[in-house]
Amino acid sequence: MSRHWVLLFAYHFPPENSAGAARPFRFYKYLPAHGFNCHVITAADVSSRPDLDAEYVADPFQQQPRRGAGSQSELFIRKFLLPGVVGAQWALHAYQAGLRFLREHPNDRVTAFSTFPPLGCHLAAWRLASKTGLSWVADFRDPLAGNPIHDLLPGRSRLIYEGLQRAFSDSAGAFIANTDEAERLLKRKHPSRASRVHLIWNGFDPERRISALPIPPRDFKLLSHVGELYMGRTAAPLLESFERLLRSGRLPAASLRVQLVGSVQSACLPPPAFVQAAAAQGWLQLRPNQVPKAEALEIAQSSDGLLLIQPHSAIQVPGKLFEYLQIGRPILALVPRNSSAEGVLAKSGVTYRCVYSDSPPAEFDAALLDFVGLPSTPIQANQWFEETFNAESQTEALANLIRQL
Numbered sequence: 001m002s003r004h005w006v007l008l009f010a011y012h013f014p015p016e017n018s019a020g021a022a023r024p025f026r027f028y029k030y031l032p033a034h035g036f037n038c039h040v041i042t043a044a045d046v047s048s049r050p051d052l053d054a055e056y057v058a059d060p061f062q063q064q065p066r067r068g069a070g071s072q073s074e075l076f077i078r079k080f081l082l083p084g085v086v087g088a089q090w091a092l093h094a095y096q097a098g099l100r101f102l103r104e105h106p107n108d109r110v111t112a113f114s115t116f117p118p119l120g121c122h123l124a125a126w127r128l129a130s131k132t133g134l135s136w137v138a139d140f141r142d143p144l145a146g147n148p149i150h151d152l153l154p155g156r157s158r159l160i161y162e163g164l165q166r167a168f169s170d171s172a173g174a175f176i177a178n179t180d181e182a183e184r185l186l187k188r189k190h191p192s193r194a195s196r197v198h199l200i201w202n203g204f205d206p207e208r209r210i211s212a213l214p215i216p217p218r219d220f221k222l223l224s225h226v227g228e229l230y231m232g233r234t235a236a237p238l239l240e241s242f243e244r245l246l247r248s249g250r251l252p253a254a255s256l257r258v259q260l261v262g263s264v265q266s267a268c269l270p271p272p273a274f275v276q277a278a279a280a281q282g283w284l285q286l287r288p289n290q291v292p293k294a295e296a297l298e299i300a301q302s303s304d305g306l307l308l309i310q311p312h313s314a315i316q317v318p319g320k321l322f323e324y325l326q327i328g329r330p331i332l333a334l335v336p337r338n339s340s341a342e343g344v345l346a347k348s349g350v351t352y353r354c355v356y357s358d359s360p361p362a363e364f365d366a367a368l369l370d371f372v373g374l375p376s377t378p379i380q381a382n383q384w385f386e387e388t389f390n391a392e393s394q395t396e397a398l399a400n401l402i403r404q405l
Contacts, residue, residue, distance in 0.1 A: 002108050006031055006402065007101060007134075008040045009094055009114035009121040011087050013054060016044040017293050019227075019319045023141060023178075024115050026205055026391040027398055028052075034399035041097045041124070043090055057097050059090040059120075083153060087120015094124035102132060111402050115139040122168055129171045135405040137398075138172040141202070146185050148232060148313040169193045173405040176398075178202050179340035181315040200397055203389035204322045212327045212378035213301040221372060223332065224259040225307035226300045227320050228290075229268040232312030235260060236270045238334055238355070239284065241364045243274070246283060250369060258307075259285040261299055297323065304376040305330045311357040314339035322389055325350050328378035332371045349382035 008028060012020035021044065028038045040046075040054035047056065073089070087094075102110060112134050114125035122138055129136040145158070145165040169175065169190045175197045177183035187194040215222075229235055242258055245251040264286070269275055278284035291299075300306060306324045310316065314336040321341060324331050331352040335341045345352040353371040355364050387393060 003037050003105075004035065004109045004111070004402075005037045005039060005101075005105060007098060007110050007112045008038060009042075009098070009112065009125050010040055011043045011059075011090070011118050011121050013040055013042040013044040013046065014052070015046065015049050020115075020117065020141065022205075022319065023139075023202060024113075026203070027113070027395055029205070030392055030395035031399060033392075034396065036399065036402070039101060041094050041101075043087070043094075043120075055097055055101075057090065057093050059087065060093070061089045083157065086118035088123065089120075091120040091123035091127070094120065095127045098124060098128040099132075102128075102134070110134060111405060112136040113139065113398075113402075115141060116144060117142055119144075119164075122164075126168055126171055135402075136172045137174045137176060137402065137405070138168055139176040139178075139200075140182060140186070141178050143182055143185055143315055144168075145189060146315070148315065165189065169196070172196065174198055174401055176200050176401075179315060179317050180343065181340040185315060198397075198401055200394050201389055202317065202319050202322060203391050203394050204326060205391045210297055210301060210323060210326050212329055213298065215302055215304060215376060220255055220257050221304040221376070222257045222259060222302075223305040223307055223372075224261060224299055224303040225309055226261045226296045227318065228262045229260065229264040229309060231265065231267070233309050234268045234311060235264075235307075235309050235334075236268070237311065237357070237364065238307065238309070238332075238368070239270055239274070239278065241355075241361070241368050242283065243278060244361065245365055245369060246281075250365070251372060253281070253283070256283055256372065257285055258283060259287070259299070259303070261287045261291060261296060263290055264288050300324065301327055303329065305332060305371065305374070307331075308333040308335070308341065310335050310339070310341055312336075317341045317344060321345075325381045325385060325389075328380055329376055330371065330374045332368070347382075348385040350379050 008024055010024035012018045014021055014025050031038050041057055042054055043059045045056055046052050046054040112125045114121040116122045125136050128134055145162045175186055177186050177199050178201055183199040186197045246253055308321055308331055310318055311334045317340050325348050328350055333341055333354045335354055337356050342354050351374055353367055355367045
């Protein structure tokens with residue numbers, strides 16, 4: 001009896017602890033309940049997870065970044081064409097692994113699924129689909145063309161991304177966007193392919209639910225951001241507003257601590273003198289290194305309030321928001337107006353406030369002062385949140401989509 005396989009190209013995958021590994025793993029975990037077998041091609045070393053049907057394909061650039069013609073070509077691509085791109089060389093090896101898998105399963109039906117970023121996953125699946133006629137689902141955790149980060153790149157880089165997305169749209173049987181704004185963007189850019197665009201949000205694993213922990217005894221409110229701060233995700237407006245409120249006495253100096261946990265680029269903070277002064281005054285705590293996932297969750301679960309920092313993109317929604325919403329304590333979001341993140345917050349039933357990238361200082365300060373005064377009592381997210389972001393129901397939607405291809 002023939003089987004239906006889903007061949008997942010996921011550069012990041014468990015046991016790797018990264019945001020990019022969580023979404024493909026949730027699909028991998030729940031697709032078998034819908035009659036699919038799954039095989040994963042990944043750059044994550046899965047040798048410690050024999051329980052996974054996953055194939056480790058090493059990224060040559062990561063192993064030997066300056067040796068061989070392939071690595072030199074990738075260096076050129078990263079420097080002059082697509083700064084920051086990952087997996088260009090890996091894509092060829094992943095494609096070859098995909099070909100081997102097809103040869104080993106000649107009588108089975110196979111559907112490819114690839115998740116971006118990084119770009120190498122889509123490149124591998126695109127080549128495999130183009131060469132073999134394989135059905136392909138292209139999952140976009142971030143936009144490729146129209147990505148706010150990519151918009152900061154040189155014009156030639158943006159043109160390449162636009163061209164790649166057009167090529168992908170010609171080959172993929174389905175596109176998946178993970179926010180409503182990203183779905184609208186894909187449909188606008190590819191109107192003739194609009195029927196191929198589908199929305200499956202990021203979400204949470206119902207078997208790994210989290211909730212708020214008791215707040216330890218302390219005489220101040222602790223507001224925490226847990227996660228990386230990198231290009232575009234600047235905390236500077238929030239920190240500068242807190243400093244104004246403290247300096248003016250509108251917030252008592254001992255009443256507040258702001259904690260940033262995770263790696264942070266210097267461009268995402270105010271000038272060093274500001275940061276040093278805030279740390280010396282005791283209201284700003286920086287832990288600029290990645291911490292284990294369990295510890296990061298415990299920090300968020302025991303904070304009085306949670307910070308969401310996404311001022312550069314109305315399209316993307318950080319994965320941490322779905323953890324924050326399960327915790328249920330007040331969320332302060334630095335976002336553009338009418339963003340996807342604000343839409344999720346507004347519908348989920350949890351206490352939140354938004355401050356906007358274009359708000360004048362007085363409006364910004366008033367919103368922060370209002371937020372600090374909110375009670376820290378956790379509120380359970382509503383049924384809409386459960387139905388929309390539960391990985392079991394999301395995987396059911398993906399399974400139905402695969403069957404239609």
